[in-house]
Amino acid sequence: MNTIIIFSFFAVFFRLTDLMILSHKRLSEKAKQQHIKVEDIQIRRGIIFDRQGRELALNLELESLYCEPDSLNLDNESVRKLASTIAKEPEVILTKIPSEGKFAWIERKLEPDIAERVKGLNIKGLGFMNEAKRVYPKGKLASHVLGFVGVDNQALEGIELQYDRYLKTRGGKVFFGRDASGRTLSSGVDKEAKGNNIVLTIDEGLQGIVEKEIEKAMLQWGAAAASAIMMDPFTGEILALANRPSYDPNNPGKVNDFEKRNRAITDCYEPGSTFKTVVGIAALEENIARPDMLFDVGKGGIEVGGKIIRDVHRHGILTFNEVIQKSSNVGSVMIGMRLGKERVYKYAKLLGFGEKTGIDLPGEVSGWIRPPERWSGTSIGAIPIGQEVAVTPLQVLRAYSAIANGGSLVRPHVVSEIISPEGKLLVSLRDMEMNRIISKKTAETFKDILKGVVEEGGTGKSASIEGNEVAGKTGTAQIINPKTKRYSKEKFVSSFVGFVPADNPRLALIVVIYEPKGQIYGGVVAAPVFRGITNQALSYLDIPMEDNPHKNPLLVSR
Amino acid sequence: MMSFIFKPLCIALLLSGLFSLVWLKSNVVTLEYKLSALEKKKAEYLKERRILLAEKASLQSYESVEASLRGDHDFVFPDRVKVVHVTPVRNKYREGVGLSNGVKRQKGSLTKKASLEKRQSAGP
Numbered sequence: 001m002n003t004i005i006i007f008s009f010f011a012v013f014f015r016l017t018d019l020m021i022l023s024h025k026r027l028s029e030k031a032k033q034q035h036i037k038v039e040d041i042q043i044r045r046g047i048i049f050d051r052q053g054r055e056l057a058l059n060l061e062l063e064s065l066y067c068e069p070d071s072l073n074l075d076n077e078s079v080r081k082l083a084s085t086i087a088k089e090p091e092v093i094l095t096k097i098p099s100e101g102k103f104a105w106i107e108r109k110l111e112p113d114i115a116e117r118v119k120g121l122n123i124k125g126l127g128f129m130n131e132a133k134r135v136y137p138k139g140k141l142a143s144h145v146l147g148f149v150g151v152d153n154q155a156l157e158g159i160e161l162q163y164d165r166y167l168k169t170r171g172g173k174v175f176f177g178r179d180a181s182g183r184t185l186s187s188g189v190d191k192e193a194k195g196n197n198i199v200l201t202i203d204e205g206l207q208g209i210v211e212k213e214i215e216k217a218m219l220q221w222g223a224a225a226a227s228a229i230m231m232d233p234f235t236g237e238i239l240a241l242a243n244r245p246s247y248d249p250n251n252p253g254k255v256n257d258f259e260k261r262n263r264a265i266t267d268c269y270e271p272g273s274t275f276k277t278v279v280g281i282a283a284l285e286e287n288i289a290r291p292d293m294l295f296d297v298g299k300g301g302i303e304v305g306g307k308i309i310r311d312v313h314r315h316g317i318l319t320f321n322e323v324i325q326k327s328s329n330v331g332s333v334m335i336g337m338r339l340g341k342e343r344v345y346k347y348a349k350l351l352g353f354g355e356k357t358g359i360d361l362p363g364e365v366s367g368w369i370r371p372p373e374r375w376s377g378t379s380i381g382a383i384p385i386g387q388e389v390a391v392t393p394l395q396v397l398r399a400y401s402a403i404a405n406g407g408s409l410v411r412p413h414v415v416s417e418i419i420s421p422e423g424k425l426l427v428s429l430r431d432m433e434m435n436r437i438i439s440k441k442t443a444e445t446f447k448d449i450l451k452g453v454v455e456e457g458g459t460g461k462s463a464s465i466e467g468n469e470v471a472g473k474t475g476t477a478q479i480i481n482p483k484t485k486r487y488s489k490e491k492f493v494s495s496f497v498g499f500v501p502a503d504n505p506r507l508a509l510i511v512v513i514y515e516p517k518g519q520i521y522g523g524v525v526a527a528p529v530f531r532g533i534t535n536q537a538l539s540y541l542d543i544p545m546e547d548n549p550h551k552n553p554l555l556v557s558r
Numbered sequence: 559m560m561s562f563i564f565k566p567l568c569i570a571l572l573l574s575g576l577f578s579l580v581w582l583k584s585n586v587v588t589l590e591y592k593l594s595a596l597e598k599k600k601a602e603y604l605k606e607r608r609i610l611l612a613e614k615a616s617l618q619s620y621e622s623v624e625a626s627l628r629g630d631h632d633f634v635f636p637d638r639v640k641v642v643h644v645t646p647v648r649n650k651y652r653e654g655v656g657l658s659n660g661v662k663r664q665k666g667s668l669t670k671k672a673s674l675e676k677r678q679s680a681g682p
Contacts, residue, residue, distance in 0.1 A: 006604075055615040061605040112609070137615035177590070186593035191601070208620030466639055539636055544643040 006018045037176045046167040047197035050204045062293045063115040063128040073127030085117045118255035136249045144262040150250035169195040187292035194421035201237035201416045207537045210240040217529045218244045221516035227264040233401035233508040237411030265364040268492045272477030275325045275386030278338045282347035284442045293320045297330040304381025325452040327459045329385045336384030341372040350437045351399040367391045395508040396480045400497045404505035407443040463527035465544025472498020474522035494525035500534045
């Protein structure tokens with residue numbers, strides 16, 4: 001009996017020695033693995049707001065379905081049920097499940113009701129994990145500005161890409177204690193890491209108006225594409241930027257590159273008559289011409305380098321003002337020839353052509369204008385009327401904004417503020433410095449000339465609105481046929497660019513319609529779109545009319 | 559005599575100290591379980607809140623508001639020609655006591671108001 005007791009004591013002693021000394025490290029590690037649960041800290045991208053604080057991009061928390069192949073119990077019936085629940089083919093699901101392993105995704109970011117239905121199937125070996133899904137609650141609205149993210153929330157386009165380093169944040173791990181039944185103890189740590197929020201200069205209301213109107217124009221003219229940009233001419237704040245065709249950033253996988261392209265900054269076109277402003281401004285600035293100076297364009301054509309450039313309609317003698325107002329090609333070429341190629345080039349560069357505007361969106365192109373030494377014999381006849389140059393709609397709008405604001409070139413931008421998740425202002429991009437490029441006097445004179453374009457006798461009459469003066473310019477340009485390398489006789493780009501109210505500009509707007517059918521002229525195709533947008537935009541912004549007709553007042557405000 | 563009382567007292571104190579420690583520890587663990595359950599509940603509510611926020615943002619979008627108003631209520635943009643803007647006469651007394659707009663202005667205005675609005679209020 002004594003021997004048994006002594007032997008038992010020794011057995012207990014050896015076991016304790018084994019547990020507490022010899023196997024201590026191994027067992028301690030194993031215990032830790034069983035007691036401590038490690039989870040990734042969920043990363044939430046920052047929210048994107050419009051200028052009024054309306055959410056344009058935010059995050060949802062959805063459940064993703066995964067499986068543990070080693071313990072998965074999936075017969076044919078279960079596969080069929082699972083496939084019908086998540087609306088996938090059974091074969092697609094089977095290809096996602098490896099024969100062995102501890103983890104494999106089956107479907108990411110399921111809608112809450114679908115996740116609940118999958119849970120109801122009670123299939124052993126399936127599990128759910130919470131993941132953040134980026135959503136754009138306004139759908140297509142401002143999709144080319146916002147951009148989108150991939151399935152792992154990696155930035156792919158637009159603001160999401162440009163400001164990715166502010167929107168995303170670092171994750172990390174969080175450790176929990178847990179008991180034998182799997183219940184976790186509080187870690188006392190926030191399981192979420194939030195990125196910085198971004199406030200855009202875009203206004204959802206103005207963006208909606210712009211998108212609605214260009215959509216209408218696309219349908220009306222059977223156009224291939226359309227772009228419109230609205231900007232504050234004094235600050236460079238982009239108030240609206242829209243393109244058609246467009247896409248829903250909530251489903252970027254279903255979109256082709258043609259729809260994704262932010263053509264307002266990535267596509268070049270020959271500006272046509274909207275470029276006549278360059279020679280006009282240069283002539284005034286260099287004292288080559290005065291507003292009342294006469295130009296004889298009665299012949300209807302002018303020969304430059306063996307090529308004859310003609311007017312659409314034959315005019316007699318025109319003043320400098322009328323050359324711009326009636327968009328005379330012959331008059332513009334005459335002015336260009338008086339200036340000479342060096343000065344035409346100098347002012348084109350001063351007005352920002354051939355260089356990126358520096359907008360804070362990815363993919364902007366610089367366009368191009370050849371330096372004078374590379375001009376051909378016909379270039380001095382082509383460039384003053386907006387041929388042989390490639391511009392983006394944004395560049396043209398910026399040049400006209402310089403006229404609107406009294407002669408300064410602004411830097412267009414779409415982000416006004418970056419705010420930390422706690423609400424602290426990190427970066428403010430407002431009220432940036434402007435670079436004066438032309439004199440105030442020239443800007444004011446040219447503003448008056450552009451007002452004439454929208455008045456009776458001008459090419460842009462259909463851009464005029466009741467109650468406020470509009471200043472602007474029409475543009476009609478041919479597109480080069482890539483097969484023949486010559487200007488197409490069927491394909492045109494119609495545009496209108498201007499600002500309103502002309503004497504106290506609040507909005508600068510460009511409308512570009514690519515390949516309209518039936519009509520081609522900027523004054524017919526694009527100018528009415530300008531009118532439609534500005535009329536509603538002024539109403540939306542509560543900008544009063546300049547004259548007061550006292551006709552049947554409906555309501556009194558302010 | 560002293561040791562007769564002192565010894566059991568010490569043992570009782572020691573035992574009660576030990577039990578208190580165990581009791582405290584178990585209470586801490588129970589609280590941690592409760593906290594964990596509350597955290598889960600909070601996470602659920604936050605998740606729901608996010609869904610509701612997204613739904614609200616979607617319902618308040620320019621497009622859906624315009625469509626619903628136009629469809630059922632025949633709302634249209636006001637005809638600018640029929641709108642007259644009247645600048646209110648400044649009332650020094652009301653401004654002095656902070657009643658110029660009926661309510662006191664909020665300090666630290668919202669960040670969203672950018673220069674467009676600033677210039678609008680200081681406009682012609």
